[in-house]
């Protein structure tokens with residue numbers, strides 16, 4: 212069987228994070244490695260998506276060219292994937308010449324076949340910047356949820372996909388000006404004409420697709436499909452290859468999926484059989500936000516073109532959250548791969564393991580550093596690492612590192628039980644990988660290590676070695692064969708670890724069909740010296756990561772701080788009604804059984820009075836005695852926790868919620884009026 216496996220093209224306007232890895236690249240990598248190990252003809256294709264408006268906006272903001280932006284992130288992304296052992300056969304990019312030609316020719320063929328409709332419509336135009344405002348070049352209030360800063364194509368708050376003209380109070384992201392409407396011509400793919408095809412192909416023909424994917428497709432199709440513009444007024448992208456289309460490029464979502472085809476072309480002159488031969492199985496790995504593009508739009512494009520195969524499956528994952536919050540690039544709430552690699556050197560497999568064991572296959576899941584630590588210490592180290600280490604160390608101790616000769620007729624029932632479990636686990640891993648259930652498949656692989664661990668723990672060769680040397684030979688022979696099983700079974704999931712195990716047992720062969728066998732290592736075969744597979748991850752290491760996240764978030768909030776809108780105007784007389792004075796704090800203590808409240812005695816110049824203030828999380832009582840503050844003295848007294856508060860101390864609230872006193876620059880008399 213021949214397989215073309217694609218992983219969603221990461222967008223080259225930022226580095227990649229664990230959410231990308233968990234949702235797309237690791238599952239696709241497991242699938243590709245598994246099929247290769249089974250001897251299948253596999254291409255695993257990916258590359259950077261380098262067109263589209265977010266890139267040109269970022270370039271304008273930084274005063275560099277779009278090419279500078281994509282060069283920077285393409286390099287970072289490609290490097291991080293390589294270091295994580297993501298085994299792409301090619302990692303290309305959509306700014307390549309091959310892609311320009313391929314996507315251009317694709318468009319031209321559809322144009323010549325009259326698959327598009329041409330339509331002149333009114334779109335937003337910024338006359339100061341002299342440009343049309345496509346997609347993210349326009350922001351405004353979301354008509355669905357009233358959130359500010361919705362984009363011309365989407366509201367990130369409520370997730371609605373929008374048309375720019377629906378936005379309330381639209382603004383140009385370039386100049387901030389109110390845009391005008393101007394006529395422009397574009398080409399549309401009439402998706403409504405593909406409804407019958409999509410109904411039959413997906414709703415009837417692919418009921419086996421994951422429920423989240425099938426369900427989303429169904430709701431799109433049931434809602435009725437609309438013609439979709441496949442061009443934009445922009446100067447960054449693949450130019451529309453027809454006359455009269457100056458200043459227009461292909462819509463990024465038209466050219467990006469063609470990137471899979473271009474990358475395959477770059478890889479091999481034999482590319483057509485991976486895209487056009489009906490014996491090829493095409494599988495798209497994506498995140499749930501890309502379902503409509505890979506299940507509706509791209510298939511409609513392929514169908515219109517006429518010579519391509521359609522995807523066999525699109526196993527989209529849900530999202531991976533981080534420490535209870537949605538991963539967000541703009542809020543810097545993420546674990547970036549290139550940073551992880553620095554903080555956890557040579558521990559790629561730990562992250563691969565934690566992300567797969569907790570993969571968001573059927574619902575959004577949460578990555579926590581505590582879970583990451585537990586997975587390493589309690590599973591990888593305590594089970595897999597411990598077992599392999601014992602098997603290799605004891606073999607060196609008892610037999611000079613050579614596989615001992617067993618006496619098969621003396622195998623016990625327990626031995627046979629262990630041996631018999633292996634082929635069943637192999638079948639179970641296969642079933643789960645082929646059904647895109649990678650979490651379950653990993654559990655099965657881990658079950659082999661658990662079995663080995665249990666086997667040694669119960670047979671205790673280190674006790675028997677003085678009394679029953681023959682029995683120990685059988686035990687160690689079986690333990691080493693289990694180790695050899697692990698060196699193959701973990702190859703799709705933890706490639707670095709599988710490679711290390713093969714190195715330890717001096718086995719070069721990589722073959723899925725070895726799993727389940729108990730004669731992989733022959734009698735007398737020499738092992739290499741023992742080495743540990745995993746090291747303990749300490750509390751301080753994970754705490755440092757949590758601290759780093761919080762710090763990044765706070766810094767980001769500060770940088771992105773936006774003042775709240777101004778309140779309604781008030782009359783001068785209303786202002787004069789407030790009597791604000793400078794006072795000095797004389798005493799301060801925490802209000803018992805509360806987290807936030809301080810009871811403060813203030814000399815206001817008028818009197819000494821008690822004020823209850825919600826600042827206990829921001830100031831220690833002993834640190835504020837003697838400080839001058841501003842106090843609203845004619846606020847009606849009110850009781851808080853049984854204490855009468857006579858006034859209010861004025862505070863400034865920072866973007867992260869920190870409260871700070873508002874006080875005179877130099878010491879003034881208590882009772883001085885503030886106005």
Ligand SMILES: [Zn+2]
Nearest residue numbers: 353356366369
């Ligand atoms: Zn909204």
